[in-house]
Amino acid sequence: MDFQNVRITWLGHSTFLITSPEGQTLLVDPFLANNPKCPKTLHDVSCDAIAITHGHADHLADVFSAAKRCSGKIVGMYDLTGWLGSKGIDQSKLLGMNKGGSVCLGSPNIALTMTDARHSSSWTEQDGTIVYLGEAAGYVATFSNGFKLYIAGDTCLFGDMSLIRELYAPDLAILPIGDHFTMDPRAAAFACRLLGVKAVIPCHYGTFPPLIGTPEQLRAQIDHLGLSTEVFAPEPGETVG
Secondary structure, X not given: OOOOOOEEEEOOOOOEEEEOOOOOEEEEOOOOOOOOOOOHHHOOOOEOEEEOOOOOHHHXXXXXXXXXXXXXXXXXXXXXXXXXXXXXXXXXXXXXXXXXXXXXXXXXXXXXXXXXXXXXXXXXXXXXXEEEOOOOEEEEEEXXXXXXXXXXXXXXXXXXXXXHHHHHOOOEEEEEOOOOOOOOHHHHHHHHHHHOOOEEEEEOOOOOOOOOOOHHHHXXXXXXXXXXXXXXXXXXXXXXX
């Protein structure tokens, strides 16, 4: 598959550094120094923007340090960005939004459209208090050359992925496959069919014991469905595209 000069670096679990054809960088779900799969050389990665899918620690734990190394906006659900502001992140960096909306980052820009995801979203404070942070979400990132990337976030399979295909026609999807908290490989293969994507990058697997899905199982399920979707499964720290 032709990534059209979009480069995607997996930092382990569900954290990605996405580089546009112009060199603009988008960090997705900053779980870095606290991430057992993230290479140490990438714990202090800098970026031009951050996108957050939901409020769980395995997607958000390093946002406060990452925010200091982010030169642009930090995008997330309105409830979540409001909470980040209350915790001391510079309000001018925060860009809260909601499902169905789109924002543009930088120039030349990356357009981010927030989509649905079926999952919970909350943060547990040190005293055990659970803070609701709005609903979980996904994103469709559209680059200046027309390439489109669907970032599912943590989700189960849901039928409206077919509407994401109809509305946005993503070329590539980043999908969770670990099972237990998200889709398993079989459900992710069905997601590929609903989305009509040319390729998929699996994530949210192998980090912790319950996350038992594997890329090999995903490939087998895609083959079983008779799909031509390519599976790209980089090691943490590796780049595809």
